[in-house]
Amino acid sequence: VLLNAKLNIVTQRHTAAHELGHHQLRHRTAADDDLSPALRWGNGSWPDEEKTAEAFAAWFLMPRPAVLAGLDRICQGQPTSPEHVYRLARELGTSYTGTVRHLQNLRLLDADRARQWAKISLAALRSSLAGGAALSAEAQVHVVTTSSHQQQIHVDVGDVLTVRSAGAAFVSLPKGLARCTDVEQAAVVTDELGDPVLLEVSAADWDEPVRLTVVRDAPRTGVHDVWPD
Template identity: 40%
Template structure:
């Protein structure tokens, strides 16, 4: 099997799994809800030498074990990869090197790993979800790597993996799909908003007017950059306007933070943000813009931390956007 064949089979299988599990294909794909709906147990443990492990039915499965040291994007990708093993009936597999960041394009892949890796991309980035992300950015075709980074943030996927998938979907030229993954995401964040250099581990979300009514999935330390001239009308507890230190910014109107019209207002996600809520703001020339911000999930290493038990602030299946 080569990559072309692996992608062709994954492109067909992923929509079937979306359909069978009731997953919304137009927005952020909740892979952990998918695992639960598929009857696959999901646990996490520190595993320095493994990304993840899939236990097939012949080994008391189906179950997925993930490396607890991975960040949310790494966990999501690995979970989707292991779900791919389940969807294709590959049997038990240990995954030691998934190359999520795309740092080793020449590494050798077995046939089943190609198939599971391709499935992860098509499962987490279905074409309708990619198109929705482009609309929220306000574009139809990706022209710059910074725009690919923005797409990745809406989808909850890695920058390099998103670039490669955009190439498959013909949203960028083949040359860009081959060269852009080598651009460090930190550099792209700095181009979009230079102060993010001070927070190298954080993600940056540009919240533009076309994103009205959309849903953002964030983690503590992430930054939301609002458009120039934005004035916040509702700021959920745990989200803090930049330079406010939990108090209104100096250029506030009636105590409500407002940007100076030249640079967008920045909002940081803090550890206190525990319950999903909407941030609302006004931008000159637009009606009120409201975007739902989903609080980080607490990954504690037990089955109930992965959504096997209901949480009052999280839906049971993929978030409807």
């Protein structure tokens, strides 16, 4: 399986899972040059092999136990807003639209609400979650709560970590994380982040600081960089 090194990590993971589905389902050799589930799924343009590989990818990346555990941490098991789905997607390393669709497959979201939520502006949703912090086009937002304790958060350069509790603050910021100048309770991932780092967040109404590990998704290198001419 060959993947485009210029794709973001979420798209790479999904593409790899899709191609693994082709292999597990013993499909023929093929090149998927332009398969966009968000644009083409359900309009009749996909052959059956692509549909089944796509279904494999969804269940492989979002197995029901992982989805239920994530929803339990985020919203006591019941998603009631697009924010909950976005945060679940960040935990699972999946796309927002794909997660909405899969929640409907799992019967955790009704069809009408899934259609409505799939159409919302992701840029506006990310900006709202980040508290208005400046975001690059590819940046993701990771919300830190008490349920984040002892979790790993996988980030990329430009991503923003934000704390959603009154009076909460970062105890200190390790190298590779910098405070957002426009939002007090947010930090941005910089290119200085190398090895995984421990982040601590405290709040007056929390019994103890929340400690989580921030892991940078490795820079994606193409074959021309690994095996130069």
